[in-house]
Amino acid sequence: xxxxxxxxxxxxCLCGAxxxxxxxxxxxxxxxxxxxxxxxxxAMAACWMDFKADQVTWLQGPPKEYASSDSIRRGFCExxxxxxxxxxxxxxxxxxLSIASLDDANAVAPRYHIYTGNQPDWLKIDDDLPKYRQSxxxx
Numbered sequence: 001x002x003x004x005x006x007x008x009x010x011x012x013c014l015c016g017a018x019x020x021x022x023x024x025x026x027x028x029x030x031x032x033x034x035x036x037x038x039x040x041x042x043a044m045a046a047c048w049m050d051f052k053a054d055q056v057t058w059l060q061g062p063p064k065e066y067a068s069s070d071s072i073r074r075g076f077c078e079x080x081x082x083x084x085x086x087x088x089x090x091x092x093x094x095x096x097l098s099i100a101s102l103d104d105a106n107a108v109a110p111r112y113h114i115y116t117g118n119q120p121d122w123l124k125i126d127d128d129l130p131k132y133r134q135s136x137x138x139x
Contacts, residue, residue, distance in 0.1 A: 011102040012060070013082035019059040020097065026050050029099065029108055031129075034115035040066075040074050041083045044123050047099035048086060049108045056095045112136070 008021035026049035037046035063075030063084050075085030086096040099108050113125060117133035125131065132138070 009102060009104075009107055010059075011084075011097065013063075013077035013080055013084055013101065015077060015080035015082075016060075017079045018061040018063055018077050018082070018084055020061065020101075021057050021059060022051055022055050022097070023057070024051065024055045026108055027052070029110045031110045031113045032115055033113060033117075033119045035118050036068050036072075036074075037115075038118065040068065040076075041098075044119060045113070046083070047110050048096045049099050050094060050096050053087075053093050053095040056097065 008023055009025075010019070010021045012019040029047070029049040031045045031047055033045045038044060040046075064078045065073040065075050065085075065087075068074050071089045073085075073087050073089065074083065075087070076083050082098075082101065084098050084101045087094065099105055099110065102108065110129065112130040112132065114132045114135055116125065116131045119125070
């Protein structure tokens with residue numbers, strides 16, 4: 001999907017209390033299998049898309065944030081509990097949103113898998129995307 005000046009990717013939480021739009025395609029996207037994403041989303045992998053912070057506009061919100069570590073903030077809806085965002089205070093110019101929160105989740109596809117070393121034995125990943133046991137920088 002190509003975004004034109006009058007088009008935006010939009011999304012929100014389950015109950016509609018949080019709504020956002022983004023003014024560009026994400027510069028990256030991934031499946032994250034880390035234990036913190038698993039616990040915060042209740043799923044074996046989270047699907048994330050990355051933007052420059054100034055490309056994200058909250059139409060309703062912003063989300064409540066939980067500090068899952070010294071520098072990581074995980075955003076969620078206070079009303080319905082939807083896990084919707086992720087950001088690092090070490091990189092304030094970047095903002096990560098859940099692909100599943102998009103109104104049209106077909107608009108963005110993950111490009112690779114990270115932290116596959118945390119996946120359970122029964123989960124088989126058989127796509128052709130690159131897979132990293134940890135982060136991409138750690139291999």
